[in-house]
Amino acid sequence: MKKRNIAIGTAIACLLLAACGQNTDKETVRVAEVTRSVFYAPFYLAIAEGYFADNGIDIELTTTWGGDKTMTSLLSDGADIALVGSETSIYVASQEAADPAINFAALTQTDGTFLVAREDTGDFQWEDLKGSTFLGQRKGGMPQMVGEYVLKQHDIDPHADLTLLQNIEFANISSSFASGTGDYVQLFEPQASLFEEEGIGTVVASFGTEAKQVPYTSFMAKQSVLDQNADLFVRFSAALYEGQKQIQSQSPEETAKAIEPFFEDTPIAILASSVERYKEQGSYAEDPVLTEEAWAQLLEIMEEAGELPEPIPFSELVNDEISKQGME
Known part of the structure; x- marks a missing residue:
């Protein structure tokens, strides 16, 4: 019903413009x-x-x-x-x-991604990622590059200190995490908040606040x-x-x-x-x-x-x- 009202409103606006002789x-x-x-x-x-x-x-x-x-x-x-x-x-x-x-x-x-942890420890520290399985993003893409940049700022080698998974299509990353793959994942909003609401994971850090503009x-x-x-x-x-x-x-x-x-x-x-x-x-x-x-x-x-x-x-x-x- 809402979409129908929007469409009707748009149509009325167009008719009014036409009636006034304006070019639409x-x-x-x-x-x-x-x-x-x-x-x-x-x-x-x-x-x-x-x-x-x-x-x-x-x-x-x-x-x-x-x-x-x-x-x-x-x-x-x-x-x-x-x-x-x-x-x-x-x-x-x-x-x-x-x-x-x-x-x-x-x-x-x-950066627009947030670090989502499967388990909420209540006192997240970046070193918690060491030894974990991290569901990463596409190699060479901004989420992955900024993610690695931030990890290195916290003395974490993303290719040695954790298991980095990068073989999943971008569109399937959130569903893969939801199905049980990985201990941590980078997600955009609103997916990060939806996972919190559904009890799938918890936002523990923001890559946007960690990296520069x-x-x-x-x-x-x-x-x-x-x-x-x-x-x-x-x-x-x-x-x-x-x-x-x-x-x-x-x-x-x-x-x-x-x-x-x-x-x-x-x-x-x-x-x-x-x-x-x-x-x-x-x-x-x-x-x-x-x-x-x-x-x-x-x-x-x-x-x-x-x-x-x-x-x-x-x-x-x-x-x-x-x-x-x-x-x-």
Whole structure:
């Protein structure tokens, strides 16, 4: 019934605009997101509040479940924009791509995963991971690289001090942990909180608070597409910025209600607590501008993980002018 009411409301709004003689034509923009998470709440909020529609954009959103799949979708023209870890643009550029993926707007600025333990000891210490089985993420992906970076900061060698499992597809990691695989796992929200509610595990630490700011997830498009329609991406950034400002100014409960259609099976209370967790640790970028300092931190994390093919300069893979214009 709720979806029907939303659809009816949208239809009425369109009729009113037409009656006033306004142009309701919008450009459809296909966005491929690497996962569905409250970590991306400012983007969903901007969609729900109509900020993209106000800028003449109709978002067609697809969840592609994994950085490699998301980038493949972008490069093969299956999507116009990819919402994915910035490291993927470096991997593509290192292969001397004729049409590289360019980061043009930032969405998140910290790691978005939480360490979930199967057993709650009540007094977690990082050294507890030694000798455990850790259900890891995809090799070379941001969750895994930041995870390893944080473990090393706590004098833990992720490849020697614990059993690291990396043979499970990204989309299946949470279900594998739920079925009994691993003592610890990295999970995004709201999955981490859902596991707590269901008694499957307990959040004992945040990788977002342990690591420095990093361009963890950004919007990117192929260079040729950016060149052909720069105004479209400026308007996209403007709409995103409105969502970023609103999530900072309103309560987690208000945000949860707005983004509920994106998480049909998740209770409002879980959505609200997930938003609050991310806000408290500063995970949501306050504006869409990706900075050189954050890019440098990304390169450091990739190099520490042994995954940096070459240190590609900020200027080659980031177009910060688009997001700056969008903010204006």
